[in-house]
Structure formats: C-alpha cells, structure tokens
Amino acid sequence: MIDALPPLRYVIRTHDLxxxxxxxxxxxxxxxxxxxxxxxxGDLTGADILEVGPGPGGLTRGxxxxxxxxxxxxxxxxRCLPALAxxxxxxxxxxxxxxxxxxxxxxxxxxxxxxxxVANLPYNVGTELLIRWMTPQSWPPFWESLTLMFQRExxxxxxxxxxxxxxxxxxxxxxxxxxxxxxxxLPPEAFTPPPKVSSAVVxxxxxxxxxxxxxxxxxxxxxxxxxxxxxKMLRASLRGLHPQIEALLEAADIRPxxxxxxxxxxxxxxxxxxxxxxx
Ligand code: SAM
Numbered sequence: 001m002i003d004a005l006p007p008l009r010y011v012i013r014t015h016d017l018x019x020x021x022x023x024x025x026x027x028x029x030x031x032x033x034x035x036x037x038x039x040x041x042g043d044l045t046g047a048d049i050l051e052v053g054p055g056p057g058g059l060t061r062g063x064x065x066x067x068x069x070x071x072x073x074x075x076x077x078x079r080c081l082p083a084l085a086x087x088x089x090x091x092x093x094x095x096x097x098x099x100x101x102x103x104x105x106x107x108x109x110x111x112x113x114x115x116x117x118v119a120n121l122p123y124n125v126g127t128e129l130l131i132r133w134m135t136p137q138s139w140p141p142f143w144e145s146l147t148l149m150f151q152r153e154x155x156x157x158x159x160x161x162x163x164x165x166x167x168x169x170x171x172x173x174x175x176x177x178x179x180x181x182x183x184x185x186l187p188p189e190a191f192t193p194p195p196k197v198s199s200a201v202v203x204x205x206x207x208x209x210x211x212x213x214x215x216x217x218x219x220x221x222x223x224x225x226x227x228x229x230x231x232k233m234l235r236a237s238l239r240g241l242h243p244q245i246e247a248l249l250e251a252a253d254i255r256p257x258x259x260x261x262x263x264x265x266x267x268x269x270x271x272x273x274x275x276x277x278x279x
Contacts (some may be wrong), residue, residue: 002065003029005090007247011056015083018150019193023077024122025123026191028058033190038062040183040203041118041147048111050143051101052119052129055080057087064091071095072110084106103128105242108142116141120149127154134173135216139209146204147183155182155200162264168227169220176212179205210267220274226260226268234258241275248274 008029011017028034037059038044045067047161054060054073057080063071064087071094073084076117078099089097094108103125106253117133119126126148150158153166159180160166171199174180216252220239229237235256238245246256254263263271 002035003061003090004062006055007031007086008058011083011086014068015056015079017056017079017083020077024125024194025055026193027055027078028190029056029119031058031061033186034058034062035065035118036062037147037149037184037201038066038068038118040201041116041145042203044116047114047116050074050107050111050115050117050119052093053121053125054084054097055120056083059118060084060095063118064094068094072098072107074098074100074107074151076101081125097251111142113142114144115215116147117143118146118147123151123154126150130158131173134178135220139177140234141208144149144206145180147201148204149186149199149201151195152185152198152200155185155202158202158204162262163262165263168230169223170222172265172268173220173277174204175213176269177207177210179207210269212266214269214272215276218276219269221276222258222272223268226263230260234263244278248278 021028044063044202046069049063049068049071051060051063051071051073054075054228060071060073071148075097081097081099084097088097098105130148133141133143157168157170158174159182160171181203182200186199188198225238226234227242234249234254235246242248249256251274254267254268
C-alpha cells in the first residue's frame, strides 16, 4: 500500500461516489497505477502540484505519496469533497482542495514555483486547458511541466511529426515551446467505468524559449489556415493571408505546392516571420 488510507473501492462505496457521466467521470482505482502516473511527472519533492479533477483522490494520493510539497486540487463535483478531506487529514498541510470549475478558477494565488500540473480530466476539458496552458500571454508559463491523461488519439496528435496523419495544429502549438512525450498508454479497463477508447498520459516539459523565433499570433494564424484545408496545396490554402503568398512560401524555403502536413516546425516559424515582415 502507498498509504494507510482505505482502498479506493471502499472510499467510493462509503461516500457513494457512483461515477456520473455529466462530470466525465472515469476513475482510476489502482493506486500502483496512480503512483506510476505521479512518477511520470518527475521529481515532485520541492514542487507544488496543480491537480485538476481529483475525483475520489487516487492520483492525489499518488502525488502526495511520491513527495509533492503541496497539492492544490480543483474539483467540480461536491460529492468528492469528503473523500478528499480524509486525504488532507492524512497529509497535514499538504493538500488544499478548491471546489469549482477548473475552466473558471485561477488557482495561481495558492501556488508557489516550481509548479507542475498533473491531471486525469474529462477529455474535452483537458484539451481546452492544454490549449490555455500552451498559449499564455508571455513565455515561460507558470508551469514547469504538464502530465495529462488524454484520449490516445489526442495524445498522438500532440506528439505527432510531419508526414503523420495526426500531425497538425496541436503538435505545432505544443512542440514549438515544449518537449512532449507519451509516457504511458492505458486500456479502457484501467478505468471505472471503462471509457470507449484507450487513453495515454502525455508529459510536456516547457522550454525556456521557443525552438524558433516567431510571433505566437501569426504562427497560430498561418498554421490554422494551412491545416483547415489540409488536403490543399499551401499556395491555395494560405492565399487569404497575403497577395504574394507564393513568394513568401519560397522565401521560407517551402514549395508552394506542398501540403500543410509536409511542413516542419522550423519552416512554419520562418513563414510566420516572412508574413510579419511583408505586412
Ligand atoms: N483524477 C481522478 C482519477 O484519476 O480517478 C478522476 C478522473 S475523472 C476522468 C475526471 C474528474 O474531473 C472527475 O472527478 C470530475 O468530477 C472532474 N471534473 C470534470 N470537469 C471538471 C472541471 N471543469 N473542473 C474541475 N474538475 C472537473
């Protein structure tokens, strides 16, 4: 056992935490597994952890047992609070729980650097938060790393390389300023109740600065335009961005007849700079 608290199946029974679809609840009840996910976030000692969607607290317990200095857990379902209070009592002064919607709450006032984010969230909330965490006003962001559970297909989109079917906006947005790896894949049966698809944990580490210079907004615009019509040649899909788009593509060393999925990160950044220069 990782701690002296009761098994999660018992916690769920005593607090009547039947998983609700409306909260996107698929719980991890194996504490060995939640400890593995916690370890995938790297050394936790000396770090504050933002955990979004703790539910009955399996991952929370893993994070605390692995030595996190403090865990701030944001949970939307009030039914989970008594179970989380028991964990807080077992780890005095190290677990703070906020009841609320992670999309509406700013948890930063309660956290001290270095900060790591760890979460097993409903997939739609996870993707929305990932996009926010990857696109702050300024870089570096408040977090050092993000360790997040996704639908496997989304995880593959995050780490995809040029030429792959999964390569697109998400890969470029993340890989421009961070390192991303899939560290664990999980079958549906790892969860209670099992979801329809497999899942994967992605570990994302921020870089001190972007890999290649570019204006974030221009880069996002040009990549979005390219991948919105990914089967088209770039000279067609990017036509709306500039009247001389072919010349700008050539200046960025991109064939105007290439398609978005063939173009690597460095070339997208060069094209974004060419566009800004030409404006
Ligand atoms: N982390 C737990 C685990 O691994 O067993 C629970 C995982 S379950 C997939 C997702 C959790 O996120 C649920 O406890 C759900 O109530 C919570 N949740 C859903 N939407 C949320 C939101 N917008 N803000 C905070 N928590 C949310």
